[in-house]
Amino acid sequence: MKYILTFIMLFSVFSLAFGNVEFIGEDKDTKGNWPELYGKNGAIVFAPLDIEDLKDINVFDDGGNQRWDWANPTQDERGLIYPDDPDQRAGSCMFNNPVGVVTIETDLKNYQVAVYVVDWDSSVRVQDMVGFQEDPPDDPDVTVENPDFHEGIYYIWEVTGGGPFSLQITHKGGANWVISGLFLDALNIAVETKGKLATTWAGIKL
Numbered sequence: 001m002k003y004i005l006t007f008i009m010l011f012s013v014f015s016l017a018f019g020n021v022e023f024i025g026e027d028k029d030t031k032g033n034w035p036e037l038y039g040k041n042g043a044i045v046f047a048p049l050d051i052e053d054l055k056d057i058n059v060f061d062d063g064g065n066q067r068w069d070w071a072n073p074t075q076d077e078r079g080l081i082y083p084d085d086p087d088q089r090a091g092s093c094m095f096n097n098p099v100g101v102v103t104i105e106t107d108l109k110n111y112q113v114a115v116y117v118v119d120w121d122s123s124v125r126v127q128d129m130v131g132f133q134e135d136p137p138d139d140p141d142v143t144v145e146n147p148d149f150h151e152g153i154y155y156i157w158e159v160t161g162g163g164p165f166s167l168q169i170t171h172k173g174g175a176n177w178v179i180s181g182l183f184l185d186a187l188n189i190a191v192e193t194k195g196k197l198a199t200t201w202a203g204i205k206l
Helices: 002-018
Strands: 020-027 042-045 051-053 057-061 066-071 080-082 085-096 099-106 110-117 126-132 142-144 153-160 165-173 177-179 181-186 190-193 196-201
Touching: 020 126, 042 057, 085 099, 099 181, 110 126, 110 165, 110 177, 126 153, 126 177, 142 153, 165 177
Parallel strands: none
Antiparallel strands: 020 153, 042 051, 042 181, 057 099, 066 085, 080 085, 085 177, 099 165, 110 153, 110 181, 126 142, 126 165, 190 196
C-alpha cells in the first residue's frame, strides 16, 4: 500500500510541475445558473462590457475577439446570471471568425475551467473547442452544434501545473463562433486527515 501511495504522490507532483489539461465532460442542465456549481474562484460573463468577478484569475487575455449582446438584460434561463447581481442575466457573447484563443493565468495549480456556450440566433452554427497549455493539439476536445448549442451547455476541463490555460475556438459553420462565459474553480488532489495524507485516486481513497 505504501508503494502505491508513493507512486500516486510522485505522479501528482509530476503533473503539477509539468502541467496537464484534460477535457472531462459537459453539463446541459445548469443553463445560466452558474453560481450553483461554477465560478467560486473566478467568473467572466462576456458582453460588450464584460461582467467580471476575477478572484484567482490573475490575467485574462481575450485575444482581441469581439463581443455581442443578443438580450442583455434578459429573464431567459439561458442567460448567465450577473456576477454582481443575481437578479440580472446576460444573453451575450464573445465572437470571431475563423479562429480565436482566450487565455487565463492563475496561481492555482489544480483547477477546473468551465466554458458556457449558447446560440441564440442560429440553427447551423458549429464550432470546435480545445483546451491546452503551450501548444494546441491537432484534434478538438469537442464539437459544439445544435440542438445542445441553442439550449446552453458547459464544457469542462481539469488543469494542473502553473502554465496559462488557453481555449481555442474554431468556426466550422454559421456566421462565427461564440462563447458566453468562463468559470474557474479550485480542485483539491490531497487533504490532511487525522495527521495523515489522504489522496483520492480514481474514486478510491488510500
